[in-house]
Amino acid sequence: MSEKFDAILSSANLPQSGGLLYLRLRNLIAQSIDEGFLAPGDGLPSERDIAQMTGLSRVTVRKALGQLVSEGVLFQRHGSGTFVTQQVERFEQSLSTLTSFSEDMARRDMELRSQWLDRGIYAPAPEEMVILGLAGDEKVARVGRLRIANGVPLAVERAAIAASILPDPQSITHSLYAKLNETGHRPVRALQRIAAVNLDQKNAALLGVAPGSASLRIERTAYLASGRVVEFTRSIYRGDAYDFVAELRDAKS
Amino acid sequence: MSEKFDAILSSANLPQSGGLLYLRLRNLIAQSIDEGFLAPGDGLPSERDIAQMTGLSRVTVRKALGQLVSEGVLFQRHGSGTFVTQQVERFEQSLSTLTSFSEDMARRDMELRSQWLDRGIYAPAPEEMVILGLAGDEKVARVGRLRIANGVPLAVERAAIAASILPDPQSITHSLYAKLNETGHRPVRALQRIAAVNLDQKNAALLGVAPGSASLRIERTAYLASGRVVEFTRSIYRGDAYDFVAELRDAKS
DNA sequence: CAGTGGTCTAGACCACGCC
DNA sequence: GCGTGGTCTAGACCACTGT
Incomplete structure (x- = not known):
């Protein structure tokens, strides 16, 4: 489940290089979805796991996820997890x-x-x-x-x-x-x-x-x-x- | 400047009674604008001052303000302050x-x-x-x-x-x-x-x-x-x- | 009951605006 | 230089979901 993420997240060396941390994480996840590493319906690791994998605090992880949720890219279910949004028919x-x-x-x-x-x-x-x-x-x-x-x-x-x-x-x-x-x-x-x-x-x-x-x-x-x-x-x-x-x-x- | 706010905020006894803290603060500010206590262009006290007045943490205050900003009710200028949005001509x-x-x-x-x-x-x-x-x-x-x-x-x-x-x-x-x-x-x-x-x-x-x-x-x-x-x-x-x-x-x- | 997201705290430092 | 919003941390507890 989260081995996929280990590769995505650790390869990027988040804490290195410039830019805001929550934006870098946001873009990393968005990119993974664009490139098909994450498909609609897929679940992400828990916020706590992502925080540990990236070395960020959970608050910062939540800020990155929250932005993608508000853009409709992800959705979260209380007590269940964070998932990639299914594209609805237009x-x-x-x-x-x-x-x-x-x-x-x-x-x-x-x-x-x-x-x-x-x-x-x-x-x-x-x-x-x-x-x-x-x-x-x-x-x-x-x-x-x-x-x-x-x-x-x-x-x-x-x-x-x-x-x-x-x-x-x-x-x-x-x-x-x-x-x-x-x-x-x-x-x-x-x-x-x-x-x-x-x-x-x-x-x-x-x-x-x-x-x-x-x-x-x-x-x-x-x-x-x-x-x-x-x-x-x-x-x-x-x-x-x-x-x-x-x-x-x-x-x- | 912030005497007006002292009245608004303290009278409401935020930490008392039920409901989420950031939503109660959000509604309190929204209501103050609806009722005309806060006019378009008016500045709010600083986030730190609001936190102290209400007894909330600054993070919680920011969450309340952030929701109103995303709704277009308030806007914030880095280094300057938080203000009530001017209605733009449609x-x-x-x-x-x-x-x-x-x-x-x-x-x-x-x-x-x-x-x-x-x-x-x-x-x-x-x-x-x-x-x-x-x-x-x-x-x-x-x-x-x-x-x-x-x-x-x-x-x-x-x-x-x-x-x-x-x-x-x-x-x-x-x-x-x-x-x-x-x-x-x-x-x-x-x-x-x-x-x-x-x-x-x-x-x-x-x-x-x-x-x-x-x-x-x-x-x-x-x-x-x-x-x-x-x-x-x-x-x-x-x-x-x-x-x-x-x-x-x-x-x- | 274990694991998840949701809320909240008390601090710290940075970047920007204004006087 | 001082006050502002912007970012970030390390913890805590609550509420919900699944098994």
Whole structure:
């Protein structure tokens, strides 16, 4: 198990030559993975063993490992060990056609699961009143889901819809858009705002990745043909699992 | 200076009650900022002072501060101190029209500067040969720039163009697209792939943010009217400074 | 229960900024 | 020169996982 490491680590004479110790160890491990000495799923020696092998303190070893964990190269399981991350399959989503997550995955032949985080009628937050154009006494339906494809959590999706349009959020079984379709409230147009954010602890736990991992926050405002706002959704997509693809055309043509 | 902190920190009796120490300190500071006790630009006491005030070790204080730094709430300057982050102005970019960074900023009346990272003719990498459709002996022009708007570094942009289209990259002064326009090689269509990634150390240093900060990596492949690929650009945009906006339409309409 | 990662301490020295 | 953050050490104890 750790003979492999003895070769990798001792050959490099870490304490010699210039540079910061934790960075040299970090690069050594990263390089070993790049060159295939360490394969995805492989376990590393314990932090204490690495410290002894390299002659570094455990704190310094932890700093090197911690940086690779925050970059998504390694992951650690309390009480179990440190391992090389399995590359997850990346998904693509178009930024020009308007489809829901469920429809998108069905087209790809993925096994999609959802875990309900929230599904009910609430008094609207000020933000929701403004965006959805709610009257003072109107309620809002909130639908929050964790989206899981082939067993991998991909996104946290929280939608808000006027209760007058969706009075019974509990009745949604699969697709929100399918439900809106039934009642003639399917949106025909949407604006999406995309930003990169570091995951907070709560969303990181839901998505099964390290806090601070890069993710895409997408705020979508969807409109009916009449121009009325029908849906406002704020989603968090795992950065390591999702690509968004857009086609641009020359403004002058 | 630190009387304010004495009140904040001592009133909370950190070492008492449950929970992890570094998280309690982290939350205490975050809360102080949320509630306005600490304003953007304000300095915090030194790590050693905070340690003494709270009765924690400096390592633990650093762990609490480090988490807030990685979230972009605080920033630290070596030899100077720890400060509350100034909110940077966010920029929006459309994902439906094809414009270059220079043109985009000029429209906004921003003072744009570029710092050259790279500008020359090279032997192409395999990836470049495939994407740009280069012959075996054809060279590639690389144009790498750090984009700075109103003094704030916003993006790292690295473009690759066939040398037969852009034989003299040194002659570019401002806009790459303006240059391509001159020689009749302006792209009319582009595909963009957008992903969220954690910044590595090098790009983080260029953009002036903490390593690990969330950023948007955008790979753009641009096409001439003839269908030939004219440009492949890989850019890194600061996540805290950029929103991308897309308009979606129903596939069925 | 043995081994793992997670937290925490009390020190030390270095590198940088500012006066 | 003095104070700041940045690195590093040698230990300790806790919490979780596996057998």
